[in-house]
Amino acid sequence: MAFKIFGKVNFTPYTKVERFAEELRDNKLMGTKCKKCGEVYFPPRADCTKCMSDEMEWRSYSGRGKLVTFTTIHAAPTGFDDIAPYTIGVVDLEEGGRLLAWVEGIKPEELKIGMELRAIPQIMEDVEELKVVYVLRK
Amino acid sequence: MKVGIVGIGHGRFGRRDDCTVQELAFEPFKEALEDCELEKKDIDATVIGSSPEYHKQRSISGVIAEYLGMNPQPTWLTEAACASGSAAIRTAYGLIKGGVHDVVAVLGVQKMLELSTPEILALMGRVGDVQWESIFGTTFPGYYAMYANRHMYEYGTKPEHLAMVAVKNHEYGAMNPKALFQKAITLDKAMKSEMVAYPLRLFDCCANADGAACLILANEEKAKKISDTPVWIAASATASATMSILRRETLTSLPSAVEASRQAYKMAGIGPNDVDVADVHDCFTIAEIMAYEDLGFCEKGKGGKFIEEGQSKIGGKIPINVDGGLKSKGHPVGATGTSMAVEMVKQLRGEAGKRQISGAEVGLTHNVGGIGQYCFVHVFRR
Numbered sequence: 247m248a249f250k251i252f253g254k255v256n257f258t259p260y261t262k263v264e265r266f267a268e269e270l271r272d273n274k275l276m277g278t279k280c281k282k283c284g285e286v287y288f289p290p291r292a293d294c295t296k297c298m299s300d301e302m303e304w305r306s307y308s309g310r311g312k313l314v315t316f317t318t319i320h321a322a323p324t325g326f327d328d329i330a331p332y333t334i335g336v337v338d339l340e341e342g343g344r345l346l347a348w349v350e351g352i353k354p355e356e357l358k359i360g361m362e363l364r365a366i367p368q369i370m371e372d373v374e375e376l377k378v379v380y381v382l383r384k
Numbered sequence: 385m386k387v388g389i390v391g392i393g394h395g396r397f398g399r400r401d402d403c404t405v406q407e408l409a410f411e412p413f414k415e416a417l418e419d420c421e422l423e424k425k426d427i428d429a430t431v432i433g434s435s436p437e438y439h440k441q442r443s444i445s446g447v448i449a450e451y452l453g454m455n456p457q458p459t460w461l462t463e464a465a466c467a468s469g470s471a472a473i474r475t476a477y478g479l480i481k482g483g484v485h486d487v488v489a490v491l492g493v494q495k496m497l498e499l500s501t502p503e504i505l506a507l508m509g510r511v512g513d514v515q516w517e518s519i520f521g522t523t524f525p526g527y528y529a530m531y532a533n534r535h536m537y538e539y540g541t542k543p544e545h546l547a548m549v550a551v552k553n554h555e556y557g558a559m560n561p562k563a564l565f566q567k568a569i570t571l572d573k574a575m576k577s578e579m580v581a582y583p584l585r586l587f588d589c590c591a592n593a594d595g596a597a598c599l600i601l602a603n604e605e606k607a608k609k610i611s612d613t614p615v616w617i618a619a620s621a622t623a624s625a626t627m628s629i630l631r632r633e634t635l636t637s638l639p640s641a642v643e644a645s646r647q648a649y650k651m652a653g654i655g656p657n658d659v660d661v662a663d664v665h666d667c668f669t670i671a672e673i674m675a676y677e678d679l680g681f682c683e684k685g686k687g688g689k690f691i692e693e694g695q696s697k698i699g700g701k702i703p704i705n706v707d708g709g710l711k712s713k714g715h716p717v718g719a720t721g722t723s724m725a726v727e728m729v730k731q732l733r734g735e736a737g738k739r740q741i742s743g744a745e746v747g748l749t750h751n752v753g754g755i756g757q758y759c760f761v762h763v764f765r766r
């Protein structure tokens with residue numbers, strides 16, 4: 247159940263890639279790579295959709311990438327109303343794959359599609375239990 | 385062997401605090417039976433299209449079949465999120481085409497307003513991939529907002545273009561007595577409405593509603609006997625795309641819609657220019673603009689210009705959502721696909737009243753599930 251610490255609200259405590267959350271807690275952003283065909287995955291997967299192998303290895307990510315799109319959510323779902331409005335960005339990662347996270351430290355009006363951002367592991371404060379996420383910063 | 389639609393029924397969409405889900409389903413079913421003058425014993429099966437998570441009643445096909453008096457004939461549920469109704473049509477189409485059944489009732493139904501606001505807000509937070517996306521509080525409008533921002537960036541689409549879709553669909557919704565909203569709006573009103581998920585405002589979003597719509601399908605031989613004006617299903621096509629937007633090659637198009645329309649045109653032996661009237665899935669205004677492009681009604685990236693020039697209006701190149709679309713009718717998830725098909729049957733029979741497209745011979749529906757993980761495209765002919 248190590249994965250339950252991932253996210254402000256977590257819906258999937260059980261997964262074959264639970265190591266991801268443990269690494270994130272230790273300030274490391276990790277993806278997976280297929281040992282057989284070399285396909286890289288972020289978000290990490292335990293199984294390769296390309297060649298159907300289930301043998302994967304972990305690889306670390308710098309978190310650097312380019313902004314693909316974004317939005318600012320005003321009407322928030324359960325569990326997120328206390329932080330609304332919040333801005334979400336989607337970033338194509340330099341090391342392959344794509345990531346979606348909150349944008350922090352940049353005003354929404356300063357966001358430009360194509361700009362460079364970096365995903366950084368972050369332990370959430372102001373919550374009772376241990377919760378880890380990654381956030382996008384300049 | 386062709387498959388024809390011989391009977392249609394469409395309930396009133398809206399806040400139906402006067403009925404249960406089975407009572408809601410009864411209305412269009414009764415209307416469809418009367419429309420084709422069939423008796424319940426003439427129908428071999430009832431396929432229900434619905435998204436089960438909105439109902440308190442579990443496994444609604446059971447309670448619906450009972451309330452309609454459709455036992456002991458078979459019944460079951462098809463689910464493809466907002467495209468559940470079209471999934472039910474395709475299921476019935478396949479059964480008839482394969483010779484398993486001769487006459488099948490398809491009933492799209494959804495009672496969304498049984499849930500409390502907190503329950504709806506909780507569901508709203510689980511529309512995306514819950515493992516990697518919902519944990520950041522993504523929402524349904526949020527995803528389409530991200531498509532919109534990318535579309536604006538790549539093609540120069542403007543917020544005005546989005547608002548024009550809303551204005552058009554409200555104008556037509558005012559001519560549909562079954563719609564939730566039957567009132568025209570101004571561009572200014574749309575553009576000044578409350579922000580929901582930047583750049584989408586309240587008037588860029590369709591509203592949840594309760595509703596039901598029904599179709600009775602029959603094989604060619606029976607359809608000709610039952611009806612003087614059967615409408616034929618010239619194509620039933622569908623495709624899927626990744627659930628996660630993190631694994632999509634494009635964010636300005638729904639790959640499922642592009643693939644389903646390619647299949648549909650091939651199956652029907654037509655091209656986009658042969659379509660006389662269409663209903664597309666305008667859950668958000670940007671979704672309608674993307675649909676123009678994905679269906680080939682205009683070039684990729686020219687969707688904004690298409691609405692600006694009035695090409696999707698009555699009198700334009702292809703009148704789209706002249707029943708008001710999801711935007712005005714409301715979006716009772718499971719009923720939407722069947723509602724679209726009912727509108728096409730009315731148009732092709734020449735029974736669409738004030739919103740009739742004169743001489744319409746080919747109609748098309750485009751029904752998207754979720755944020756594009758499913759898309760169904762159907763083509764109908766007189």
Ligand SMILES: [Zn+2]
Nearest residue numbers: 280283294297
């Ligand atoms: Zn592989």
